[in-house]
Amino acid sequence: MADFFRYLMIGLGNGAIYAMIGLGLVVIYRASGLLNFSQGEITMFVTFIVWTLQDMGLPLVVAVAGGVLSGVVVGAVIQRIIVAPVGDPHQKPRAVVVVTIGLFLGINALAQVIWGTETRDMPALFGNGQLSLAGVAVGWQKLGALAVLGVEVALFAFAFKRTRVGLAMRAVASNAESAALVGVPVGRILMLGWGLAAALGAVAGTFTAPDRGMDSNLMLVMLVYAFAAITLGGFDSLVGAVVGGLIVGVATEVIPKYVDSLQTLPMVPAFVVIFGVLLVRPEGLFGAKKVTRV
Amino acid sequence: MTLLAVAGLDAGYGAVQVLRGLSLHVDAGEAVVVLGANGAGKTTTLRAISGMIPAKGEVTFEGASVLGKRPDELLKAGIAHVPQGRGTIVDLTVEENLRIGAYSRRDPEIDSDIARWCGVFPRLGERRDQVAGAMSGGEQQMLAIARALMSRPRLLLLDEPSLGLAPLVTQEVFARVAEIVRDTSTAVLLVEQNANLALEFAQRGYVLEAGTIVGEGSAEQLRNDESIRKAYLGS
Numbered sequence: 197m198a199d200f201f202r203y204l205m206i207g208l209g210n211g212a213i214y215a216m217i218g219l220g221l222v223v224i225y226r227a228s229g230l231l232n233f234s235q236g237e238i239t240m241f242v243t244f245i246v247w248t249l250q251d252m253g254l255p256l257v258v259a260v261a262g263g264v265l266s267g268v269v270v271g272a273v274i275q276r277i278i279v280a281p282v283g284d285p286h287q288k289p290r291a292v293v294v295v296t297i298g299l300f301l302g303i304n305a306l307a308q309v310i311w312g313t314e315t316r317d318m319p320a321l322f323g324n325g326q327l328s329l330a331g332v333a334v335g336w337q338k339l340g341a342l343a344v345l346g347v348e349v350a351l352f353a354f355a356f357k358r359t360r361v362g363l364a365m366r367a368v369a370s371n372a373e374s375a376a377l378v379g380v381p382v383g384r385i386l387m388l389g390w391g392l393a394a395a396l397g398a399v400a401g402t403f404t405a406p407d408r409g410m411d412s413n414l415m416l417v418m419l420v421y422a423f424a425a426i427t428l429g430g431f432d433s434l435v436g437a438v439v440g441g442l443i444v445g446v447a448t449e450v451i452p453k454y455v456d457s458l459q460t461l462p463m464v465p466a467f468v469v470i471f472g473v474l475l476v477r478p479e480g481l482f483g484a485k486k487v488t489r490v
Numbered sequence: 491m492t493l494l495a496v497a498g499l500d501a502g503y504g505a506v507q508v509l510r511g512l513s514l515h516v517d518a519g520e521a522v523v524v525l526g527a528n529g530a531g532k533t534t535t536l537r538a539i540s541g542m543i544p545a546k547g548e549v550t551f552e553g554a555s556v557l558g559k560r561p562d563e564l565l566k567a568g569i570a571h572v573p574q575g576r577g578t579i580v581d582l583t584v585e586e587n588l589r590i591g592a593y594s595r596r597d598p599e600i601d602s603d604i605a606r607w608c609g610v611f612p613r614l615g616e617r618r619d620q621v622a623g624a625m626s627g628g629e630q631q632m633l634a635i636a637r638a639l640m641s642r643p644r645l646l647l648l649d650e651p652s653l654g655l656a657p658l659v660t661q662e663v664f665a666r667v668a669e670i671v672r673d674t675s676t677a678v679l680l681v682e683q684n685a686n687l688a689l690e691f692a693q694r695g696y697v698l699e700a701g702t703i704v705g706e707g708s709a710e711q712l713r714n715d716e717s718i719r720k721a722y723l724g725s
Contacts, residue, residue: 360593363582367590370581377540377573379565379594379641484581 201332203450209338210421211445212345216400217415217422218429218437219348220393225431226356226369227389230285230292234299236419238274238394240412241303242267243401244311247318247410256319256402263398271394272387274299279390280383284372307412318405341403345438348396352434365389369432417463421448424466427473430483439481444469493518493677494539494551494569494645501538501545508534509545510701516645519675521668523688525712525722526698532681533574535698536647539679540564540571551645565594570643574650576634580623584614587622587633591640600640607636610666628659635667639676648680652687660684664691685722689713697722 217239224232246263250256278299285292322340326333356362367375368385376382401414408414424444429436447465452458458465473480492515499512508531516522526532538545541559549557551567561571579587588607592600608615611632617625622633631651638646648667652660664687671678681698682688689695689709697705697718705718712718 363586363590364593366586367579367582370579371577373542374573374577374579375590376561377542377565377571377577378591378637379562380590381560381562 198332199453200450201330202334203453204446205329205332205334205338207446207449208442209335209341209445210449211425211442212338212341213400213403213441214418214421214425214445215345215438215441216341216348216396216403217418218425218441219352219434220396220400221422221426222432222434222437223352223365223393223396224389225426227365228285228372228386229369230289230296231431232390232393233293233296233419234274234303235393235397236415236422237300237303237307238267238271239397239401239418240414241307242270242394242398243318243405243414244307244410245270246398246402247316247405248311250319251316256321260321260398260402263402264395267394267396267398268391271390271392274394275387275390276383280386286372304412311412313411315409315411318402318410320406321402337403337406344399344403345441348399349434349438356434361385361388420463421445421466424469426480427470428480430480432484433480433482436480436482491518492516493520494679495548496539497548499535499538499545499547499549501534501543501547503534503543508701509538511547512698512702514679514696514703514706516677516679518644519671519677520694521671521678521680521692523692523695523709524679524681524698525683525685525688525695525718526681527683527721530698531701532683532698533649534701536571536573536649536679536681540569540647542571562594565641565643568642568644569647570638570641570645571647572634572638572649572651574653576627576630578622578625578630578634578637581621583619583621584625584633585618587637588614588640591637594641603640603642607639610670611636628655628663631655631659631663632666635663635670639670639674643676645677645679648678650682651680652682652684660687664688667691683722685712685718 217235220235221232224230242263245266246259249259249262279292279295282292282295320337322336325336327336356366364380364385367380368382372382404414404418421444425440426437428443429440444466448462451465452462494516497513499509502508512535524532524535537543539549541561541564545557551569556564556567585604588604608618613629614633614636622630651663668691670676680688680692689712692709694708695712696703
């Protein structure tokens with residue numbers, strides 16, 4: 197039982213990271229109806245910026261703040277100069293998705309050019325200490341990831357529901373042409389969406405790197421888990437990204453511990469989730485079914 | 491005083507030219523209709539004026555050229571466009587639709603304007619917290635008009651508000667817009683196929699055929715014009 201509780205907490209901690217990346221995917225999906233396959237590589241890239249800043253001697257917290265700010269810029273610039281010129285994802289969904297796959301490869305290669313292929317060490321934001329919870333040792337890093345995730349969700353939920361910019365993002369997500377007609381600067385809103393997604397990535401990557409090692413492959417596997425998370429939760433739901441992330445985190449940690457044949461294949465439960473949800477409930481647990489009367 | 495002046499407007503989609511040297515004008519506080527059959531270029535006229543498609547020619551609003559400006563810039567200048575098919579943002583609530591309509595404004599009277607339009611269109615007030623997509627066609631049309639008015643425009647472009655609505659609902663929509671023109675002195679440029687209603691509503695009208703204006707006059711002149719009666723009034 198103590199073993200199970202330990203796996204559960206590790207799973208929740210990992211799940212918090214999947215949820216953070218999932219939040220980035222949801223923010224872009226809500227703003228532009230686009231599944232951004234380059235989210236993982238953008239995350240890796242801005243996490244390298246965090247790594248570089250702390251390597252220069254800055255405190256890690258400051259480096260993360262720098263990574264978040266540069267994430268806003270990197271995301272916005274990529275949207276502006278690479279994604280936007282291809283066209284509106286609502287009208288040319290395939291073209292834009294292919295561009296994000298191209299970005300996936302391009303950013304990965306660029307990171308290897310800049311930072312090399314060597315795996316670097318990233319210090320843990322919350323240290324390597326452990327807390328004893330009901331007799332089970334739980335890493336501060338995992339608890340920290342859960343707490344940071346909670347703060348992120350609260351901020352985004354508030355912004356989407358209560359702020360002018362958040363309302364504009366939802367309007368653009370629902371009907372970009374109408375949003376433009378009522379005076380919303382659609383281009384700038386989309387840039388902001390990509391910027392926020394990349395900023396979320398800087399945080400998620402900072403939590404990933406101490407375990408997985410900081411190199412250009414940081415997010416290859418993580419992106420699959422994040423996709424499983426938002427498929428389960430619903431592509432357009434912030435709450436769904438969180439619940440989906442935590443469930444996928446726990447499932448991929450716990451199931452292989454008890455199913456011998458999966459011990460070396462932790463991704464299988466994630467794929468089962470993606471496949472099963474698409475088959476049974478394509479809108480996910482919390483995604484909106486479209487309500488339209490004509 | 492001339493509010494909107496369009497002269498020699500050419501526009502189209504890709505290689506297909508739809509508008510050929512279109513000219514018209516709207517005075518401040520005036521309701522003007524452009525009549526035309528399917529495919530005459532009515533919707534294209536409004537889309538070209540409000541910067542949604544590229545166009546050549548002259549479009550001036552309050553004396554300044556607005557040709558080539560983006561929709562959000564035109565809105566700031568004072569032109570609001572209610573597109574064909576209404577364009578309500580179906581995932582937002584009624585109130586959120588009205589609030590986004592005031593996106594170009596930053597004054598403290600937005601809430602009182604929301605209350606005002608919910609008063610003019612009581613159905614909107616009753617359904618304030620409902621998502622727009624769940625409302626009937628007529629309610630969505632009224633929401634689209636109210637949302638456009640939230641930007642406090644001096645000119646409202648209305649694209650076939652009668653489309654897909656029952657005759658009684660259409661009458662209701664026109665009656666409300668007529669009141670709004672009278673009470674707020676907002677000018678309206680309406681494009682319509684329903685000539686009967688439109689000519690009762692408007693003071694002046696144009697007849698559009700194959701992308702060019704082929705006739706104009708006061709609403710009364712147009713109502714009594716033999717060829718227009720035959721083509722658009724069904725008698």
